[in-house]
Amino acid sequence: MKFTFLGHACFFIDTGKEKLIFDPFLTGNSQASMAAENVRCDYILLSHAHSDHFGDANEIALRTGAMVIAIPEVIGLFAKSLSNFQPMNLGGTFKADFGTVKMVQAFxxxxxxxxxxxxxIISFKDGPTVYYSGDTALFGDMKLFGELYNIDYAILPIGDNYTMGPDDAILAAKFLKAKHVIPVHYNTWPVISQDGEAFKKKAAEEGVDVILVQPGESIDL
Structure with missing residues (x-):
């Protein structure tokens, strides 16, 4: 299974059979390592509808026929000609061929x-459990996620200003009991500029393993 970072908060998870893209903001993203017209995927998962997350979702869905997983209000923003949707809401679980998708809160x-x-929170069949927080502040129920799920990878924003920053992300990782953290949502614009290496070093001092993935790079999960 492979994780590929496309820039900002957009990434692929490729199971070897299915390809999932998350928050496909590519057009207008200075970090983007792929053009929207080159995306091939089976699922599009959207954490919310801000332009730096919804991005190219409508165009990609129209071209690929990928299933869109999102809350109903976000699904309502798509072209009326589309029909391949999996509407969800907080607390719900969707069972897919690749595993289960649990939709959880973000602040x-x-x-x-x-x-x-x-x-x-995605529990992949014969694979890892991955938590993507979306854009969020730190919140106490992350402790509950850590109790209920054996989280292998937590994909967390560290940019601050619009989301939690590095210090809160380290605390989130502890709450989640995550084995590894992949930071996203930083350095796209000056207002969310962060030093990834400094974050990794400070996290290591507090017992949190950080994997820095640059736009265009892939790692095995």
Missing amino acids: HSCGAAGGIPCGF
Whole structure:
């Protein structure tokens, strides 16, 4: 199984059979390592509808026919000609061929009227458990996620200003009991500029393993 970072908060998880893309903001993203028209995927998972997360989702869904997993209000933003949706809400679980997707809360705004942001805990069949928080502040129920799930990889924002920053992300990793942390949502713009190496060093001092993945790079999960 492979994780590929495409820049900002957009990434692929490739199981070898299915390819999942998360928050496909590529057009207009200075970090983007792939053009939207080159994306091939089977699933599109959206944490919320801000432009730096919803991004190219509609175009990719129209072209590929990928299933969109999101809350109903975000799904309502897609072209009416599309029909391959898996609407969910907080606490719900979707059983897919690759494993299970649990939709969990995030503390942020949504970008879709009446909607709420979310994160995902994905338990892959014969593979790792991956938590993607989406854009969020630190919150106490991350401790509950750590109790309920054996989280191998936590994909967390560290940019600060719009989301939690490095110090809170380290605390989140401890709450989650995550074996590894992959930071995202930083250095796209000056307002969310962070030193990834400094974050990794400080996290290591507190017993948290950080894997820095640059845009365009892949790692095996």
